[in-house]
Amino acid sequence: MIARFIILLLVNIPVTQAVLAEDCLAHTESRKLFSNHTELLYETLLPDTGRYSAVLKNGDFILARFATCGLGMSVHYFSVGDIDKNQLKDKLKALSNYILPSEVVSKKIIPQIALLTEQKLLQGAVVNGPGDRYMIQVLSSDTNTYRLHILYAWLPPEF
Amino acid sequence: MRFSGSILLFIVFFIMMQLANAAESGAASDRMQVIAENDFASAKLRLLKNGDIMSIATTGKPPYNASYFSTAPSDKSLLLQHIQFLLQSAKPNKALAEYIKHRLPRHPYLKRDNFEMRFTASDGKKYGIIYQSSIESNMYIIHFRNMNL
Numbered sequence: 001m002i003a004r005f006i007i008l009l010l011v012n013i014p015v016t017q018a019v020l021a022e023d024c025l026a027h028t029e030s031r032k033l034f035s036n037h038t039e040l041l042y043e044t045l046l047p048d049t050g051r052y053s054a055v056l057k058n059g060d061f062i063l064a065r066f067a068t069c070g071l072g073m074s075v076h077y078f079s080v081g082d083i084d085k086n087q088l089k090d091k092l093k094a095l096s097n098y099i100l101p102s103e104v105v106s107k108k109i110i111p112q113i114a115l116l117t118e119q120k121l122l123q124g125a126v127v128n129g130p131g132d133r134y135m136i137q138v139l140s141s142d143t144n145t146y147r148l149h150i151l152y153a154w155l156p157p158e159f
Numbered sequence: 160m161r162f163s164g165s166i167l168l169f170i171v172f173f174i175m176m177q178l179a180n181a182a183e184s185g186a187a188s189d190r191m192q193v194i195a196e197n198d199f200a201s202a203k204l205r206l207l208k209n210g211d212i213m214s215i216a217t218t219g220k221p222p223y224n225a226s227y228f229s230t231a232p233s234d235k236s237l238l239l240q241h242i243q244f245l246l247q248s249a250k251p252n253k254a255l256a257e258y259i260k261h262r263l264p265r266h267p268y269l270k271r272d273n274f275e276m277r278f279t280a281s282d283g284k285k286y287g288i289i290y291q292s293s294i295e296s297n298m299y300i301i302h303f304r305n306m307n308l
Contacts, residue, residue, distance in 0.1 A: 042195050044210060051210035051230055059199035061212055065230035065297040074296045078228070080199065142289065142302055143226050145202040145214055151296050 024069035033075065033098050034062060059145075071156035075099050078141060079148040088121070089113060092136060092150070099152050105129050124151075132157050191244050205248065213245055219308045221250035222286070227301040232292065235269045238301075242288060245303055254282035277306075 030047050034040050034054040043054035050066035064075040083091055092113050100106045112127040113136070124137035133155040141149040190209040197204050198217070205213040209231075216224040227245045246259045258280045268274040272292040279285050287304040 041197060042206065044194070044206065046210050049210070049231065053206055053210045053212060055195070055197065055204060055206060055212070059197075059202065059204060061204065061228075063210070063212060063228055063230050063298070074230070074298070076228075076230070076296070076298055142291075142300075143214065143216075144224065145199075145216060146226075151298075153296055 026071055027068050028066040028071050028073055030066035031101075033064060037098060071154075071158065073154040075152040077150040077152070078146040079150070080145060082147045085118060088118070088138065089116070092121075095150065095152060100129075100134075109134060126155070191240065211241075213248060215248050219305070222246070222252065222255055222303075222305050223249045224305055224308070225249040225303045229299045230297045232294070232299055238269055238290070239264055242301055242303075245301055249303055249305075252280075252282070252284075254280035254284065255286065257281065258286075 028050065030045060030050045030052060032043055032045050032054075033052060034043055034056070037054075037056065039057040041055045041057050043052070045052050048068075050068045052062070052064040052066070054062040056062075059080040061078050062075060063078075064073065066073050077095060079091075093110050096106055096110055096113065100109060108129055109127050116125045116127075116136075118138075121136065121138045124135055126133050126135050135151070135153045135155055137151040137153075139149040139151060141147055190207070191211075192208040193205045194208050195206040201216060201218050203215045203217055205215070207213065209229075211227065211229040211231075214226045214228070225245050225248060227241050229241070233241060242263065243259050246255065251259065258278065262278075263269075266276065266278075268276045268290075271290070272294075274288075274290050276288045276290075277285065278288075285306040287302075287306055289300075289302040289304070291298075291300045291302075293299070
């Protein structure tokens with residue numbers, strides 16, 4: 001009886017995992033985002049877990065997560081020190097060029113960023129891409145070293 | 160005879176579980192291996208093999224304020240490992256090292272998604288650990304604060 005139970009247990013574990021993996025009809029292709037950045041110190045991409053990390057020469061860093069089951073991408077930019085209010089939008093526009101998947105998308109998104117108010121950015125502003133949307137939010141970070149945290153999330157069409 | 164066979168199988172199963180656990184914790188420390196380290200004006204940044212990032216302040220006195228950033232959620236045991244790894248990097252004194260090794264693992268807050276924990280080590284020094292989870296945006300942050308600075 002116990003032996004049968006153990007055998008069932010041992011046999012079942014891999015089977016369940018295989019079934020779960022097949023349930024994911026789509027996954028998001030993970031990619032390196034800041035390879036072309038002139039200030040890039042190093043970056044690492046782990047396609048199995050959809051995790052991407054990059055560190056810039058001034059100490060700023062980026063952590064991104066691509067959905068391994070379903071569609072999704074969230075990019076977090078942590079900035080050393082404060083960014084001047086007047087420079088914030090330039091920073092967001094520059095980030096868009098690295099984060100967005102193509103020039104077509106960038107050309108659609110960047111003009112919308114110019115129109116966003118600071119209030120909207122603090123609450124989380126949604127901008128429209130071609131058929132999908134992106135959410136951009138400026139958060140304050142709790143560390144003394146990292147004062148600003150920018151969230152850039154892809155909202156795929158299914159949402 | 161049948162009974163002793165079951166016992167034997169159970170013992171074999173038990174040993175296999177122990178081995179699996181050992182392999183898992185070995186894999187965890189491997190994932191938390193530091194693959195790059197850089198010093199900036201006020202902080203040291205460490206990139207780990209699992210993609211997580213640690214920031215350790217280098218101003219003030221040790222134990223230094225430090226933060227652990229991850230895009231993956233942790234269960235209680237993994238969260239504990241991350242906190243212990245973070246605090247080891249913050250240059251803890253003996254009393255703090257003892258707290259994180261022996262008393263922290265029993266703290267009920269470790270099961271929560273968000274918490275603000277304050278504790279006093281055996282030498283009377285006060286510290287804080289903050290854990291913030293954002294499931295929607297995949298961001299999980301641990302902050303360690305030395306309240307004596």
